[in-house]
Amino acid sequence: MDILNDISKAIIEASTTLSDDKYDALRRAIDAEDNENARWALTQILENYQVAQKTKFPLCDDTGIPHVIIEIGEDRQITGELLNQIHKGIYLGLNSLPARPMAVKGNEVERIEQSEGLFDEPGKLSPAPVLIDNACDESTYRRDIGPDTLNVHFLLEGGGPEIRSKTFRVYHQRSFENVIGTACEWLESSLKMLGCTPSIPSIGIGRTHFEATSLLLKSIAYGNLNNQNQHERDIADRLNQSGIGPLGLGGKTTVLGCYLNIGNQRASGVRIVSIRPSCFVEPRVATLKL
Known part of the structure; x- marks a missing residue:
């Protein structure tokens, strides 16, 4: 196996290929939409x-920041060599795509200020820290991970949804609806400003900000619009009632679905909720x- 070439191809696939469940969801939305402008926008998106x-x-021109989730069974190992290969393969994939140059030059201060400009090479954009997933995960999107499993998931996360994302505490008040309702309120506000609807928003609920965001990322990697649970369908229905519609043109289709991943919780009046209104x-x- 030429792992560097395979990783490079995976980055290109993620950037250029539509998943079957998303295609199905978009076709359903086009068939159901009776707003002429919204139906036109959805058709253009499909094309x-x-x-x-x-x-x-x-x-999209915003080719995204690579995020990596390694899904590993108990009989497999992750080596430093594999992690180096993942970084090198991503570098090759971003250059081959080619991705948009987005890596900022300079020291800590210069990177914050973006005062030294950008690297010309798309591959200079380093991936986010790697997230490890194993069978000990107690969440909605828990995987049945076999002992010999070693899967590497590559996610490309764009800047627009990140600007509109939020991770914050919610006082649960012993009410599931209070927590979910707060998340929906955040999303409704974010979706109005996103521009690139219809969205597939993701929600992670955990004990810490790190955990909630990790749960959110796992839902993006593992979610399937053809297999939504009742809570996800209810959230999607609520958000679609906003009437924002595709590209903000109104209609029934503000979201194509929703991912909700709930992990372990602690004895506290607080739940940490992370939302991301994907474009x-x-x-x-x-x-x-x-």
């Missing part, structure tokens, strides 16, 4: 997907099985 997939051209080119995910 954009089809062109990108055929030509292997990025779904219509996301989730951008590809998986390499090793």
Whole structure:
């Protein structure tokens, strides 16, 4: 196996390919939409997907920041060599795509200020810290991970949804509806400003800010719009009642679905909730099985 080449191909696949469940969800939305402007926008979005997939051209000019989830069984190991190969493969994939140059030059202060400009090479954009997932995960999106499993999931996370994302405490008041209702209120506010609807919003609920965001990321990697639970359907229905619609043009389709991943909770009056209103080119995910 040429692992560097395989990782490079996975990055290109994530950036250019539409998943089957998302295609199905978009087709359902087009068929159900009776707002002429909204239906036109959804049709244009579908054509954009089809062109990108055929030509292997990025779904969006914002080619995203790579995030990596390693899904590992008890009989497999993660080595330093594998982690180095993941970084090198991502570098090759971003250059081959080619991705948009987004890596900022300079020291700590200069990177914050963006005063030294950008690297020309797209591959200079380093991935976010790697997230490890194993069978000990007690969450909604818990995986049945076999002993010999070693899967590497690549997510490309765009800047627009990150600007509109939020991770914060919610006082649960012993009410599931209070926590979910607060998350929906945040999303309704964010979706009005996102611009790139229809969204597939993700929600992670955990004990810490790190855990809540990790749960959110796992839902993006593992979620399936053809297999939504009742809570996810209820959230999607509520958000679609906002009437924001595709590209903010009104209609029934503000979201194509929703991912809700609830993990362990602690004895406290607080739940940490993380939301991300993904834009219509996301989730951008590809998986390499090793």
